[in-house]
Amino acid sequence: MGRANAGKTTILQRVCNTTDEPEIFNGEGGKVCMVECIQRGYHNVGDELVFKSNPRFVFHDSCGFEAGSEEQFDMMKEFVMDRAKTTKLDERIHAIWYGLCPTP
Incomplete structure (x- = not known):
């Protein structure tokens, strides 16, 4: 998750x-x-991003928050909380990256 173009x-x-x-x-x-x-x-943070070269990794991407609404941020938070509560290992989040663009 993070800013657009980060x-x-x-x-x-x-x-x-x-x-x-x-x-x-x-x-x-x-x-x-x-x-x-x-x-x-x-x-859509619920969509799965998969690279053909390494299909064992499944990624989820969020909207850029700098232009996003509070609703978009809440959707991302709910997604993370739901995945944290699941008992199914293949539905759990194993890492979160938060990217920031350097300010000019």
Whole structure:
């Protein structure tokens, strides 16, 4: 999670040793259209981002908070709390990165 253009996807690409864009799936496993996902500020934190080169890692991306509403922040908080409460290991969050852009 973090500000828009903070380099969140770039960090994930480095972790997975790839330059490919991630595939994005909704909670039911259906592929999400990339046109919706590349629009600035559009991210559903419940969608799963997976790189073909390393499908064992599943990532979730939040909206950039600097332009987001309190509602968007609350949605992210609820997602994190729900995942923290689950007993299913494959639905738990194992790491959270918070990225900040340097101010000019």
